[in-house]
Amino acid sequence: MKIHILNCGFIRIHEDLPYGGGSIMTGFRKAVMAPNRKRVTLPVFSYLIEHPAGLFLVDTGWSRDISPDGVYDPKVVKSVLPAHLAALYRPYVPAGMAVDEQLRSMGIRQEDIDAVLITHLDPDHVSGLRSVSRAKRIVIPEDEAYWSVRTKYRIRQPEQLWDVEGAERVFFRGHLLGPMNKAIDITGDGSIMMVNMPGHTDGLCGVIVRNKERYVLLASDAAANDTACAAVLCSHDKEIKTETIEF
Numbered sequence: 001m002k003i004h005i006l007n008c009g010f011i012r013i014h015e016d017l018p019y020g021g022g023s024i025m026t027g028f029r030k031a032v033m034a035p036n037r038k039r040v041t042l043p044v045f046s047y048l049i050e051h052p053a054g055l056f057l058v059d060t061g062w063s064r065d066i067s068p069d070g071v072y073d074p075k076v077v078k079s080v081l082p083a084h085l086a087a088l089y090r091p092y093v094p095a096g097m098a099v100d101e102q103l104r105s106m107g108i109r110q111e112d113i114d115a116v117l118i119t120h121l122d123p124d125h126v127s128g129l130r131s132v133s134r135a136k137r138i139v140i141p142e143d144e145a146y147w148s149v150r151t152k153y154r155i156r157q158p159e160q161l162w163d164v165e166g167a168e169r170v171f172f173r174g175h176l177l178g179p180m181n182k183a184i185d186i187t188g189d190g191s192i193m194m195v196n197m198p199g200h201t202d203g204l205c206g207v208i209v210r211n212k213e214r215y216v217l218l219a220s221d222a223a224a225n226d227t228a229c230a231a232v233l234c235s236h237d238k239e240i241k242t243e244t245i246e247f
């Protein structure tokens with residue numbers, strides 16, 4: 001089994017945001033208005049899982065249309081995202097880094113992907129979803145989709161980015177995994193599990209990839225520490241390298 005770590009662009013955000021600085025409206029406003037000297041550049045990772053049951057893509061990163069020339073272009077970003085999110089993220093995607101571009105370079109078509117698994121609906125995780133929308137399945141946790149259009153998440157999760165035709169909204173079920181004991185069994189044998197890890201958003205999930213007694217946790221935007229893992233990978237960790245993990 002292999003997990004390919006794909007760097008699908010960058011964000012340049014307020015230095016406090018990764019530590020919860022934008023969790024309330026005052027913090028959100030501060031993050032939007034932050035000058036360059038108060039910002040940090042972080043990668044945006046997606047993951048391609050080569051599994052005996054097929055190919056599984058976790059999240060999609062930024063799409064090419066948000067950064068046509070491979071650099072941050074405020075005018076272009078504002079044409080894709082609401083102004084407050086454009087200012088919050090300041091995203092860019094160097095040439096060849098959009099998820100569909102990387103898949104093509106690996107000889108993989110959209111139609112070859114057995115499932116796209118969305119951990120949550122923030123733009124940096126779903127912007128590239130339409131570029132892989134011909135995958136056999138697109139799985140979005142129902143808890144995430146339900147709250148996205150009804151609560152404060154509406155200001156940070158534009159529906160037009162993630163409301164893709166044919167996407168499945170799947171309920172978590174009771175399971176002895178994660179802080180909430182709720183998960184979605186993607187492969188039917190427990191080897192790929194979407195595990196509810198709320199906090200950053202209500203429906204956020206991480207993905208556990210298991211090969212017998214060893215497993216990798218793709219923690220998305222949750223904090224995680226599990227010494228039993230072969231690896232714990234977070235979506236914006238600057239220490240992570242673009243590489244392939246085989247286990």
